[in-house]
Amino acid sequence: MITLVYDGTFEGLLTVVFEVYEHKMALVKVCRESMVQPNFFDAKRSIVSDTVKANRVLKGLHQRLSAGGVQRLYATHLSEIEGEDDNLLGFIRYVFSTNTQVEEDFGNKYVMRLSDTLKKVRREKHRMEAFVRFQKMADGIFYASIQPDFNVLPLILPHFKRRYADQRWIIYDIKRAYGIYYDLNEAEFIQMDFASGKPYNKTIFSSYSEDETLYQALWKDYFKHVNIPARKNTKLHLQHVPKRYWKHLTEKF
Amino acid sequence: MNDDRIREKLSILADAAKYDVSCSSSGSKRKNENKGLGDTGSGICHTYTEDGRCVSLLKILLTNHCIFDCAYCVSRKSNDIKRAAFTVQEVVDLTMNFYRRNYIEGLFLSSGIFKDADYTMERLVRIAKKLRTEYKFNGYIHLKSIPGASDELMAEAGLYADRLSVNLELPTEAGLKLLAPDKNQKDMIKPMNFIKNEIILRKEEKNLFKKAPLFAPAGQSTQMVIGATLENDRQILYTANHFYNSFNLKRVYYSGYVPVSNDNRLPGLSTAVPTVRENRLYQADWLMRFYGFNVREIVDQNNPHLDLDIDPKLSWAIRNLQHFPIDVNKADLQLILRVPGIGLQSAQKIVSGRKFGKLNWENLKSMGIAINRARYFITCNSRDFERRELSGTRIKQFILAGSQSKYLKQKPNQLSLF
Numbered sequence: 149m150i151t152l153v154y155d156g157t158f159e160g161l162l163t164v165v166f167e168v169y170e171h172k173m174a175l176v177k178v179c180r181e182s183m184v185q186p187n188f189f190d191a192k193r194s195i196v197s198d199t200v201k202a203n204r205v206l207k208g209l210h211q212r213l214s215a216g217g218v219q220r221l222y223a224t225h226l227s228e229i230e231g232e233d234d235n236l237l238g239f240i241r242y243v244f245s246t247n248t249q250v251e252e253d254f255g256n257k258y259v260m261r262l263s264d265t266l267k268k269v270r271r272e273k274h275r276m277e278a279f280v281r282f283q284k285m286a287d288g289i290f291y292a293s294i295q296p297d298f299n300v301l302p303l304i305l306p307h308f309k310r311r312y313a314d315q316r317w318i319i320y321d322i323k324r325a326y327g328i329y330y331d332l333n334e335a336e337f338i339q340m341d342f343a344s345g346k347p348y349n350k351t352i353f354s355s356y357s358e359d360e361t362l363y364q365a366l367w368k369d370y371f372k373h374v375n376i377p378a379r380k381n382t383k384l385h386l387q388h389v390p391k392r393y394w395k396h397l398t399e400k401f
Numbered sequence: 402m403n404d405d406r407i408r409e410k411l412s413i414l415a416d417a418a419k420y421d422v423s424c425s426s427s428g429s430k431r432k433n434e435n436k437g438l439g440d441t442g443s444g445i446c447h448t449y450t451e452d453g454r455c456v457s458l459l460k461i462l463l464t465n466h467c468i469f470d471c472a473y474c475v476s477r478k479s480n481d482i483k484r485a486a487f488t489v490q491e492v493v494d495l496t497m498n499f500y501r502r503n504y505i506e507g508l509f510l511s512s513g514i515f516k517d518a519d520y521t522m523e524r525l526v527r528i529a530k531k532l533r534t535e536y537k538f539n540g541y542i543h544l545k546s547i548p549g550a551s552d553e554l555m556a557e558a559g560l561y562a563d564r565l566s567v568n569l570e571l572p573t574e575a576g577l578k579l580l581a582p583d584k585n586q587k588d589m590i591k592p593m594n595f596i597k598n599e600i601i602l603r604k605e606e607k608n609l610f611k612k613a614p615l616f617a618p619a620g621q622s623t624q625m626v627i628g629a630t631l632e633n634d635r636q637i638l639y640t641a642n643h644f645y646n647s648f649n650l651k652r653v654y655y656s657g658y659v660p661v662s663n664d665n666r667l668p669g670l671s672t673a674v675p676t677v678r679e680n681r682l683y684q685a686d687w688l689m690r691f692y693g694f695n696v697r698e699i700v701d702q703n704n705p706h707l708d709l710d711i712d713p714k715l716s717w718a719i720r721n722l723q724h725f726p727i728d729v730n731k732a733d734l735q736l737i738l739r740v741p742g743i744g745l746q747s748a749q750k751i752v753s754g755r756k757f758g759k760l761n762w763e764n765l766k767s768m769g770i771a772i773n774r775a776r777y778f779i780t781c782n783s784r785d786f787e788r789r790e791l792s793g794t795r796i797k798q799f800i801l802a803g804s805q806s807k808y809l810k811q812k813p814n815q816l817s818l819f
Contacts, residue, residue, distance in 0.1 A: 254754035255764045263750075278445045282502045290501060313436050314537070315501060362404050363498050369408050370499075373415040374460065375450040378659050379674050384453025388446070398504070399448055 149175050151187075154195045156180040158225050161233060162202035164195050165240050178233035205240075212243050217251045223273075224265045226299045235261045273300045277307055280319055281398045283364075284357040290317040293396055299324060301337075309335045364398050371399035411495070413485040417465040417476050418511055421568070421624065422656045426457045426506035426541040428619035429563035437537025438500060441563060441619075444541075445506055458509040458543060459499050463487055463524055467513030471570070471581035472664045473629045476513045480662070486515075492528050493536065500540050507541030507563070508532070518549035526554055529561035541619070546596070548588040555595050559603075564619040564651070567592050569644070572637045576630035579666055596621045597648045620651035627682065628675040629658040629667055635705040638685055642696040645689070655682045681707040688713055691745055692738045711797060715741040718778055719793030725778040726786065730759045742774030773803050 150173065154160035164178055177190070184192075209218055225236060239258040243250060253259045275296070282290035290312070301321050305328055308319065312330065320327030320340065329338045394400040427444030446455035464486035465476040475482065487495075496508045510528060514521050525544050532538040544562040546555060558565060567589045571577045574586050596617060603616035623644060627637065641653040657679040660670045685707060688694040692714070699713050700706070708716045718725065718741050727736050729751055737748045750768045754760055759782035766772055777796045780786045791799075 250757070252753035253757040254750045254768055255758050255760055257767075260764075260767050274445070278447045280503045284502070292503070310433055311440050312438070312501070312503075313433050314438050359498070362407075363502065365404075366408060366411055366495065367499065367502070367504050369412050370415050370459070371448065371450065371456070373412045374419045374454075374456060376419055376452050376454075376659055376674075379452035379454075379657075379676065381453035381676075382451065385449055385451050388449040388453065388455070397448065398502070 149177060150191045150193060151177045151179050152195050153179050153181055153184055153192055155197055156182060156228075157197055158222055159199060159202040160195065160197040161225060161236065162205040163198045164233075165205045165237060166198070166201035167195055168237065168241075169244075176237070178237050180228075180233070183230060208244065209240070212247075212249065213251060214249070220262070220266050223269050223303060224262055226303065227265050227269045228299055229265065229268075232265055235265070269298050269300065269303070272296050272298045273303045275393070276300055276304050279393050279397060280304075280308070281396060282317060283398075284360045286355040286357050288316060288357065290315055292317070292319050293322050294319060295323045295392075295396070296321065301326070301328060305335055367398055407491065410485045410487060410491070411461070413483050414462045414465060414487060415460065417513075418460045418462045418509070420475065420656060420659060421460065421509070421511060421545070422454075422654045423509070423543065423566060423622055423624060423652065424455050424457050424460070425564075425619075425622070425652060426543075428651060429541060430618065431539050431541075431563065431615070433539045435537050435539070437539055438497065439507070439538055439540035441507070441539070441541045447504055447506065457506045458541065459496055459505045459507070460509040461487070461492070461495075461511075463492065463510060463512035463521070463528070464515055465513045466515045468516070469514055469581070469583045471584065472662060472666055473570075473580055473626055473658060475661045477662075489524065489528050489531060493531050496532060496540075497536055497538065500538070505540075507543070509543040509545075511545035512547065514547060518547045519551050519554060522547045522550035522554045522558070526558045526561065529558065533561045543619075546592045548584060548592065550592060552595050555592055556599060559596065559599055559616040560614055562617055564622060565592075565596050565617045566622045566624070567596075568624045569640070570624075570626060571630055572625050572627075572632045572640045573630070576632060580629060593621065593623070593644075593648050600649070620649065622650055622652040622654065624654040624656055626658050627655045627679055633705040634678075634682065634685070634707045635700040635702075637682060638689075638696050638700050641686060642689060653686060655679050655686070677709050678707070681709060681713060685713045688717075693735055694739075710801065712741070714739070715774060715797075715800065719796055722793055726780050727778065729765070729779050729781050730755050740775055740778045742771035742776075742778075744769075774800055 152164050152167065154164050161178070168176060206218070209221070213221070221236065224232065235258055239262050242256060242258050250256065250259060254263065276294055280292045280294060282292045284290055301319070308317065308328070309330060314332070316331055318327055318329050326337055326339050328335050389397070389400070425444060426441065429441040431441045433440040444457060446457045448456045450456060462476070464484070465482070466484050466486060467476045467478055470478040492508070492510065499505045500507065510525055512521050512525060529542050529544055532542065542562045543564045543566065544558050546558065546565050546567045548567060555565070569586070569589055570581055570584065577584060577586060599616055600620065603613065606613040625637065625640070637655070644650050644653060657675040658668065659674050660668060660672050663670050685699050688699060689696055694717070698717055707713050718739070724739070727740065729737060734748060734752050737743055737751055738745070743751070747768050747770045751760065751765070754764065754768065761782045762772065762785065765775070765781060777787050777791065
C-alpha cells in the first residue's frame with residue numbers, strides 16, 4: 149500500500165490518476181496534504197500537480213462521461229470528505245475499465261457513493277444560496293460571512309453573480325479563508341487581511357450603512373410574525389435550519 | 402420613514418398574511434437580463450419558522466382592513482384587531498431591501514378588500530408594476546387575485562406577476578355559503594378561467610414571437626381551508642382534481658384550519674390544527690400529480706377518508722394486493738412508482754441501474770428505498786423474499802410495528818407485567 153499525497157486541487161487529483169496508470173499502481177490511497185496523518189508504516193509519495201497530465205486524464209473522462217458527469221465529478225471533489233478521494237479514484241478507474249457509459253450504474257458501489265456525496269455537496273450549495281445574509285456596509289458593499297461544511301464557494305458563484313448584478317458584494321468563507329468579490333462587472337476570488345481590511349482598505353468591517361440596523365430589525369420582526377404558534381414543530385425547524393448555521397443568520401442571532 | 406411605525410405595520414400585516422400557505426417560488430424562469438436585481442429559478446427556501454414552514458417570499462397583506470366577514474379569517478370585519486395599511490412605496494422598499502440582503506426570493510402580496518375588488522386589485526398591480534418597471538426587479542412576484550376584479554386588471558397583473566392565485570377558501574360551495582356568506586364560487590372561478598385562457602393564449606403567442614411578453618409564467622394556484630367545515634377527504638380531493646384538470650392549476654394548497662374564532666359554526670378555539678390530515682392530503686396530491694394515480698384509486702365511496710396512521714400509497718397497496726409482488730428488475734417504471742417505500746428518485750435509479758445488472762436487496766437499500774415497507778410488495782435478484790400469504794391488515798401491523806411515526810403522539814400501550 150502506498151499513499152499518494154497531492155495538493156488538494158482537482159488538477160492535482162487528475163495528476164494522481166495519471167501517475168496511477170503511468171506506474172501501474174494497484175493498491176493506493178489518495179490523501180490531501182492538509183489531511184496527512186503521521187503514519188510510519190505506509191509509504192508516501194508526493195504528487196506534484198501537472199496541467200499536461202491532468203488534461204490528458206480530463207480528455208479521457210470527457211470521452212467516456214457526459215458533460216454533466218465531469219461536472220459532477222468536480223463538485224464531488226469539493227466535498228473534502230476524508231476517504232472521498234479514494235472513492236473518486238475508484239470511480240475513475242471503473243469508468244476507464246469499460247467502454248460503456250457507467251454513470252448510471254447505481255448497482256456499483258463507486259457510482260452509488262459518488263451519487264450520495266454529490267447529493268451532500270449539492271445540499272450544502274443550496275443551503276448557502278439560501279442562508280447567505282448580506283449586511284449593507286457604509287460604503288455600499290453587501291457583505292456576508294459563511295462557514296459551509298464543504299468548499300462550495302466555486303459552485304455558488306454563478307448564482308449570486310446572476311442574481312445580484314446591480315450591487316457590489318462579498319461572500320467570505322471564514323473557515324477556508326477566502327471569498328468572492330463582485331464589483332458590478334466581474335466576480336473574483338479574494339483573500340482578505342481582516343486586520344487591515346486589505347485589499348479593500350475601507351471601513352467595511354466597522355460600520356453598517358445607515359438603514360442596515362432597521363432592515364435587520366424588520367426582518368427579525370417578520371420572521372417572528374409569520375410563525376404560527378399553534379403549529380409549533382421544533383424538530384422540523386431544526387431539521388431545516390441546523391444550529392451550526394445560526395450564527396450567520398440574521399433572524400437567529 | 403418612521404422606524405417604529407413601519408415595524409408595527411409589518412408585524413400586523415405579516416401576522417394577517419401567514420395563514421396563506423403558498424410559499425412556492427419556482428416555476429418561473431425570469432432572467433436578470435437588464436442588469437437589474439434578481440432572477441427566478443427553481444426556488445429557494447431562505448429560512449424556516451419555528452413551526453417548520455419555509456419562508457421564501459415576503460408574504461404580507463397590503464392592508465387587513467376588510468369589508469367581508471368570513472368566519473375562518475382573522476381579518477374579518479367583525480374581528481376586533483389592530484388594522485394597518487402599507488403605502489405602495491413602503492411595500493416596494495421592503496421588497497427591494499429584503500431581496501438585496503438575500504432574505505427572500507420575492508414578494509407574495511395579498512390584501513383585505515377595502516372599498517371594492519377593483520380598487521384593491523389596482524393597488525396590488527401598481528406595486529408589481531413599480532417593482533418591475535422602475536426598480537428593474539426580476540425576483541418572484543405572486544399576486545393574489547381579488548375575487549370579482551375586472552378582466553382588464555387581471556390581464557395587467559399577469560404581465561408583472563410570476564404567479565396569480567385565487568383562493569377557493571373552502572372545498573364546497575355549501576361550506577362557503579356557511580362561513581363566507583359574502584363570497585361565492587362563481588366570483589372565484591371567473592378570474593381563474595380568465596387566467597387559464599390568457600396563459601394558453603400568451604403561450605401560443607410566445608411560440609410565434611419570441612419577444613411576446615410573459616404572462617404569469619409560474620401559472621396559477623389555489624388554496625382550501627381544511628377542517629373548518631365537515632367535508633370528507635373524498636370531497637376535498639375530488640375538488641382538487643377537478644381544478645387541476647379544468648384550470649391547469651400548478652398547485653392546490655391545503656391549509657389546516659387554525660382556530661381563530663369562537664364562532665359556533667366553527668371548531669372550538671381549543672381544537673388542534675389537523676396537521677396529520679393536511680400531510681396525508683398533500684401525499685395524496687403528490688400521488689395524483691407525480692405518481693400516475695387517479696383520484697378514484699386514492700379515495701372512493703367506501704373509503705371517503707384517507708388513513709391517518711399510514712400514507713395513502715401504502716393504503717392503496719394493501720387494498721390492492723392482487724397487483725403485488727412485482728419484480729423490480731422487470732416491471733415498468735409506472736408500476737415501480739406504485740410500490741410503497743419507493744419514491745420518484747429511487748424509482749428512476751432502479752430503472753437506470755438495472756440496465757447494468759440485476760439488482761439485489763443491498764443495491765436497493767443503498768439507492769435509498771425504504772425496505773421495511775417495500776419488502777412486502779417486491780421481489781428482486783435474491784432468493785430472499787416474503788413467502789407468507791399475508792393479509793393487508795397483517796402487513797399494516799408489521800409495518801406500523803417496525804416504524805416510528807413522527808405523528809403518533811401516543812405510543813400504543815404495552816402491557817407491563819411488573
